[in-house]
Amino acid sequence: MDPTLIFDRGRAGRRGSTLPRMDVPPKHAMPTTLLRPDPADLPEVSELDVVRHYVNLSRRNLAIDTSFYPLGSCTMKYNPKSHERxxxxxxxxxxxxxxxxxxxxxxxxxxxxxxxxxxxxxxxxxxxxxxxxxxxxxxxxxxxxxxxxxxxxxxxxxxxxxxxxxxxxxxxxxxxxxxxxxxxxxxxxxxxxxxxxxxxxxxxxxxxxxxxxxxxxxxxxxxxxxxxxxxxxxxxxxxxxxxxxxxxxxxxxxxxxxxxxxxxxxxxxxxxxxxxxxxxxxxxxxxxxxxxxxxxxxxxxxxxxxxxxxxxxxxxxxxxxxxxxxxxxxxxxxxxxxxxxxLGRKGLLRIGENAVINANYIRTKLAAHFDIPFDRVCTHECVVSASCYNRYGVHAIDICKALLDRGYHPPTMYFPLIVPEALMIEPTETESKETLDGFIQALIDITEQIKQDPESILAAPLTCPVRRLDETAAARKPDLAAPRSR
Amino acid sequence: MPYIANTDDDRREMLAEIGVADIDALWQEAGVSMPQPDFAAMPEGKSEYEVIRYLAGLADKNADNLTGFLGMGFYDHYIPSVVSEITGRNEFYTAYTPYQPEASQGTLQAMYEYQSAICRLLDMDVSNASLYDGGTALFEAMMMGIRTTRRRRAVLAGTVSPIYRKMIQCYSRNLDIELVISDSSENSADTDMAALKTLLDDQTACVMVQYPNVFGSVEDWSDLIAYAKERRIITICSCYPVALSMLRSPGLLGFDIATGEGQCLGNNLSFGGPYLGFIATSTHHMRKLPGRIVGRTTDTAGETGFVLTLQTREQHIRRERATSNICTNEGLCALAAITYLSCIGKEGFVELGRLCAAKACYTRDELLRIPGVGVAGQTAFFNEFVLRLPMEAAEVVSRMIDKGFAAGFPLSRYYPERKNDLLIAVTEKRSREEIRAFAVAMEAVLTNR
The missing domain is CATH 3.40.640.10 (Type I PLP-dependent aspartate aminotransferase-like (Major domain))
Incomplete structure (x- = not known):
């Protein structure tokens, strides 16, 4: 299904907001030569149209609150709800x-x-x-x-x-x-x-x-x-x-x-x-x-x-x-x-160490399944390389896309630049052992699937709102804003 | 421990899997051998209830209840409830930069819609997905002008916000840039166009102006733009988006680049941030833009989807030769802006502009009835204007606080020669009754000197 833009919803004359009434003389102090000839072509939608549109868009995202999100170097730890209040x-x-x-x-x-x-x-x-x-x-x-x-x-x-x-x-x-x-x-x-x-x-x-x-x-x-x-x-x-x-x-x-x-x-x-x-x-x-x-x-x-x-x-x-x-x-x-x-003093003392335990647990469990370019105890994130799967025609990006079909946000890929086929995994201290176990198993399953049926990995993802996107075409013929005529 | 899931048993099992005896051994093997500090000055932790009670107490010490006429680039517009409802969606606010497009179509489409709305508002071809704020956006535009022309002289109109002027001076300090600022007369709130023109020559990279200017004046830049174009100077406009509900857009006026502060589009004042810088330009300058840009494309099944694009401009690929160092920008504030603009809508936005303009006229007329209050050389304005008071403006504002009003901004803080000048902003939130009460209070302050 092609996504509908907010500009293509609603119809002429529809409103999604109420404003205070004009309780003063309707004057202005601007020369007519500087007035806008036509109103800006903004959406004409009801409040419900706006809410439904953006709530449904939000459902096309993975986020910390929906999924494990081990994006290396980004420290995707849990965001406490009291902070928003x-x-x-x-x-x-x-x-x-x-x-x-x-x-x-x-x-x-x-x-x-x-x-x-x-x-x-x-x-x-x-x-x-x-x-x-x-x-x-x-x-x-x-x-x-x-x-x-x-x-x-x-x-x-x-x-x-x-x-x-x-x-x-x-x-x-x-x-x-x-x-x-x-x-x-x-x-x-x-x-x-x-x-x-x-x-x-x-x-x-x-x-x-x-x-x-x-x-x-x-x-x-x-x-x-x-x-x-x-x-x-x-x-x-x-x-x-x-x-x-x-x-x-x-x-x-x-x-x-x-x-x-x-x-x-x-x-x-x-x-x-x-x-x-x-x-x-x-x-x-x-x-x-x-x-x-x-x-x-x-x-x-x-x-x-x-x-x-x-x-x-x-x-x-x-x-x-x-x-x-x-x-x-x-x-x-x-x-x-x-x-x-x-956190206070005691809470503070536990942050780094739990982040480091989580990352090293993942590193240890993945050691038999990936190349580990600098094989030593890491800190809050571990970098593994997917080079060993290149002979099946599979690259780091393909493993990331296969993780999406298993409900995980992928790690950071191809960074740092000095590690070929890098996958940089940062679990943070807020994730539990069970979550890490599930993620580790998903990665191991993917490596098994690569050996048996690499083509299926290259086709991933199949369960996301879209399949793999053509980034080359996007850069070659940029479409960066919706055309104005409805 | 707050926000930590693993129990001591979990940790023991995990350390055993890793193959170390305890956490100290793990640190040792990680190369961390220094002793752990004791953080003796750190207080003990607090419960959620205690934290909320403490911070609610601090919030109560702030004066958020004054009837506000304070603006100078940062405005108290009403924000429909829908906006925080959408920006509060977990799937939006707990996601990050959409590096994996298949898992981020919600954020990416919203950013594409934001870019589209900015282009429509400004009548420009291309917008990026946000910058930090209006000041850094103006700096980034200046750098585009310098790179495009390969000239080193940048001209800033004296009627651009002094806050932005100070930021650009700060950022330019280490670069090979000659920053020139035009004079502005203390007896006028309008830009001295002739003085500005004399600074433009064929060595000038760009000229930066503000629309409406920092004093609220609405000015016709067409002449200046034509003059600059003859000298192949890049023209840059920092604008107030709500004013563009009524005003001819920067694109129609002929500016090459438009930037500005998007706080007024659905973002809280929040004591100075987070805010929203925007920047837009013509297709011609597209590849010089800083920051993230979202593009529409298709997937392998031919369906429409969205991706980050034109990334070869950016720091993670081009490093020290990137168009900017920006990485994380203001995604959630841009989401607030597109939600706000969708809710307000085409018709509502025009109505919003008319309300602001009319209430500003009414406020000014009411205040001008007070003996001794005069104008300060201002031809036209949208919702913000300067009045020259019969006494020191800073003192007037101070006394008005006691009467429950944030009466405006005394310009002397940034323009010492404008001792009696007060900058007053009026939004749709101010009712006729509030404005009348404001005028009565002002008269009381001004006549009891």
Whole structure:
């Protein structure tokens, strides 16, 4: 069945909303030459049409709340429902961000400022950094904020060094963010154990080294035991160390990245602190810094005054400035704060370890069925390779599609780029052993099916709303918006 | 433990399968040998009830109940109940970026519909699936202009939001970009078109303006666009989507790129985010767009379906040469926008615009009756305008809070020379009675100095 677009439902003149009545003279103050000649061609549907359309669309999705969703590097942990209630409280949801910028306006937003301030205090303790900015609006935005602070630090010392070292296994956002902060990117090799190649690092450190962007644990799901040595060497060469916190869930409650030698790190609240992923955002990429970079944090910052009240502070002359229009994605910061105070100390201590047990359980159980490129104890996710099934004509993508027919969202595929036929599996700590057992069995069943009937795997999925889609045609002849004539 | 399923027995069985004695041995083998911090400053955990009670208490400390005339790019429009009902669907809000299209047709189709609605509103050919906010969207548009023209000079009208100006200054700092900002007269709320034109030369990559401008002024950009096009300068418009219910669209005016803040389309004010950046352009510039884009295609059985497309622009493929570093964007806020626009609908959207415009005129007329209140050089406006008060605007706003009103934004915060200027926004939510009460309160404040 071809999907009907919302624009093709309803009919001319149908309405789905009621508006307040016109209780003032119907005037306007715009010249007729600037008036729109025709109304925008928006849907003409009833409220029920809208509800039924989007409820039915939602049923064409897999999500954490419907299915196990072990998408590697994305930390698809359960999103507690109380958080949605809290974010919808009118005192938060309807609060205008310009209120605290009015004279004496701080008094109007004490609750919201308390959330920002107290969450920062908890994050300092959990991560071992001196200060945070809540402003970055997603992980990659946090990366950009972080490397811009590194750029500002070098500039403040009249140092023109401009090379950022980035391992070849890194997320693509790392080099892309470094480029926008004005850096040249120099790639670092990975050694046979899946760590940074130390000889390669040493050969590339010089007086042009501005810093390093290191994902910890790395994108292979491995903790690099040299991490503190790497930070020391980069520091000795005159650079600063950026920690990409995409994989922070692995070490949450076990290590404090600030203690490892990182000068700056972003966290993805939508990963580690369980704010909903939203089908592709909104995210939040709050950034922590050590003493060295603290003066460069974006403004505004929130301060607590002697009398116990909270206020916005714009007075930092070295600050890199405005990263976001206001104080960050507040709705998400609020949810992450609720999560953190629910966990408390004991809850925090158990996050990383349960994530790591779950991932290693999967790795151990799959070891006999897949190639494991760096065969050692992993952290919160494991990367396996489907290369061993290429001789049947089956690739990682085919295994992913076969998983869909078994009711599972597939792992991340073909990442990191340095592992051929990669499947990157991240279960998170919120999943139970039974769920993992079911998933493991599904993967093993698929490998059996590959050996007996590879053609059937290539035909998957058969039970989704659509079969495999023609992505080449989509890119070659882009159809990106519905044509306007009905 | 909160949100952890496995019991101690589960953990024991799993550790045995892994082949380690206990969790410490597992960490050791994973290369983590540093001692575990004790997190002594962390408080003990709380129950769901305790957390809700604490945060509801904090919510009560915030003033969400003032009668609002505060805008400056962020507006208090009514959001129909349908919107949160749809964005609250578990299948939407607990999914992620649709990397597996067969399992994400709901999100993908909704994003395609969002892109279509944005194109119709702006009269553009192509929209992406969202950016963070209006400010970052304007920066991304500027970068498109710089890449397209291979020139390094970017011109920003002085009447663009000072918040966006500060963001673009911040982002441009490390790039080889000459950012030039046009002067604006303190005695006018309109853009000094002549001053802006003098900054445009054949070395200029792009010119960025706001429509309506930060003071609410509605301006005809046709002349400037023609002038810029003669010099092959990319023209960029940051716009307020609700104003486009009545106003000629950026596409019809001839802009190359349109961006803006989509908070007003069904997203809560939420103390500054999450919001919704949008960006749209002509087919000509399609491959320079940043971020995710959804396309319509067919499956192996010939049925219609949707996928992420044109991905060779993006960071996961092109890395440091990508059109942008953006990855996660604002999917759920874009879903709110398409749900909102569907609910409000073609006819309702026009009615919404007329209500905002009429109530703004009424508010302005009522306030202008107060002795000493004057205008500030403003030819035309939609639902937001500047008034020059007989006393310091920041002080007036402060006193109006005591009377239950968020009276507007005192412009002196960003424009020190505009000490007495107040920026006032009016949405469909303000009733005639509220507006009259507002005028009475303002008169009381202004005459009791």
């Amino acid at each position: 809290i974010a919808a409280l009118p005192g938060f949801a309807n609060l205008h961000p310009l209120l605290p910028q009015l004279r004496h306006g701080g008094a109007l937003t004490q609750g919201a400022l308390e959330v920002l301030f107290e969450f920062e205090m908890l994050l300092r303790e959990i991560l071992g950094f001196t200060g945070f900015t809540m402003q970055p609006l997603a992980g990659s935005h946090g990366e950009l904020t972080g490397v811009m602070m590194i750029a500002a630090w070098h500039r403040s010392r009249d140092d023109t060094r401009n090379v950022m070292l980035i391992p070849d296994a890194a997320h693509g956002t790392n080099p892309a963010s470094a480029a926008i902060a004005g850096f040249e990117v120099c790639e670092l090799a990975t050694d046979p154990d899946g760590n940074v190649d130390m000889a390669d690092l040493d050969s590339k450190l010089n007086d042009n080294t501005a810093g390093i962007m290191l994902t910890c644990p790395n994108t292979l799901g491995l903790f690099d035991p040299n991490v503190t040595v790497i930070c020391d060497r980069v520091h000795a060469a005159g650079g600063l160390c950026y920690g990409d916190g995409a994989n922070l869930n692995a070490i949450l409650g076990r290590l404090r990245p600030g203690d490892l030698g990182f000068d700056v790190m972003h966290l993805n609240l939508h990963k580690t602190f369980t704010t909903p992923h939203g089908g592709g955002g909104p995210g939040s990429g709050v950034v922590g810094v050590s003493d060295v970079l603290e003066p460069f944090l974006p403004i505004s910052r929130v301060e607590k005054r002697q009398d116990g009240s909270y206020a916005l502070d714009y007075g930092h002359s070295d600050s890199i400035g405005y990263i976001a229009p206001f104080y960050g994605n507040f709705g998400l910061i609020l949810r992450a704060f609720a999560y953190t105070i629910t």
